[in-house]
Amino acid sequence: MKRCVVMVSLVILALCLTAGIAPATEEAVINAIVEARLAVKQFDLPSAKIPGLTEEKAYELQRKLAKALIAKGYTIGGFKAGLTSEPGQKKFGVSAPLLGPLFKGGQLGPDAVVDSKQFVRLFMENEVGYVVGTKIDKPVPDVTALKKLIKEFFPAVELPDLRFGDMKNLKGTDIIVDAVGCAQYIVGKPMPADKLDPNDVVVTMTLDGKEFNKGKARDALGDQWKALLWLVNGVVAQGWTIEPGQVIITGALGNMLPGKPGKYEADYGPLGKLSFTVK
Secondary structure, eight states: OHHHHHHHHHHHHHHHHHHSSOHHHHHHHHHHHHHHHHHTOOBOOHHHHSTTOOHHHHHHHHHHHHHHHHHTTOOEEEEEEEOOSHHHHHHTTOSSOEEEEEEGGGEEOTTEEEOGGGOSSBEEEEEEEEEEOSOBOSOOOSHHHHHTTEEEEEEEEEEOBOOBSOSTTOOHHHHHHTGGGOOEEEEOOOEEGGGOOGGGOEEEEEETTEEEEEEEGGGTTTOHHHHHHHHHHHHHHTTOOBOTTOEEEOOOEEEEEEOOSEEEEEEOGGGOEEEEEEO
16 A cells, blocks of 8 residues: 555646646745735745746746736836847847736836836836737737827836746746736836837936936837837737726837936937936
8 A cells, every 4th residue: 555655746746847846836936926026025036936937928928927916006107118129039048028017016116216226137128118008818910000009108218027946047937927027117118109200219327427328219129119019019919908008018129228326317319308316
C-alpha cells in the first residue's frame, strides 16, 4: 500500500511538471505581484516560478492580475503598448510589441508632481496618446475605420515601474504578466483628432533645462496609425472592450529612460507642451 501511494504521488508530480505549473503556483505568482504593487516592493520573476512561460500564458496571467487588482478597487483607464522597437523585442526575447491595461488611478494631469517613493524603479517615456470616442469590442479592419473611432490626441508621458527582483534575467514574458509595467501616466491637454496628423509629432523633453530625451512619433512601429491599429486589435483579441473616454498610448518616442528628480518640460510641437516635476 505504501509503495502504491508513493507511485501515485510521483505520477501526480510528473503530470504537474509536464503541464508546467500547478494552479496554486499561478495563484501565488499573481498574489505576489498584487502584494508588491500595493506595498511598492519587488517581486520574483514569473518566468523563474513558471518554467517555460510562453507569451500566451503570460497574457493569460496578465488578465488574472487585472482581475485581482480590479477586485482591490482598481479600474481600467485605457491601454498601452510596450517594446515597440525591434531591438527592445530582441533584448527581452519576444517576437512582437507588448500590450497591457492602464489603471485609472495612475492617471495624472498636466503640472503633476510625481512622488518617486511610489515606484520601485521609475522610468519615463514620451508618447502620443489617444482618447477613444466610440466603444470598440471587435476588430477594426483598417486605419480608415480606426480614425472614425478616435476623439482626441494628447501629449503623454508614461511612468512605468519595473518592480522585478532580477533585472539581469528579465524576460518579455515577465513584463507581460505585470501589465507591461504600468504604473502612472500623465495626460496632457487634448486636441481634436481632425486637427493633426499624429505622425508629424516630434518631441524634446528637458530636465532642469537640459535635454533629457528626443524622439519622433514614427519611433512607435514606424507609423502612429499602424501602431494604434495593432494595439486596438490586440487589446480586443485579448478579450478586452475599449470604452469611450478611455485612453491609449502607443509606445516610446525616443528612449525609455530612468526617472530622476527635477523639473521636466516636454515640447511636442503641434501637439502642445507638458510639464511635471519628480520629487
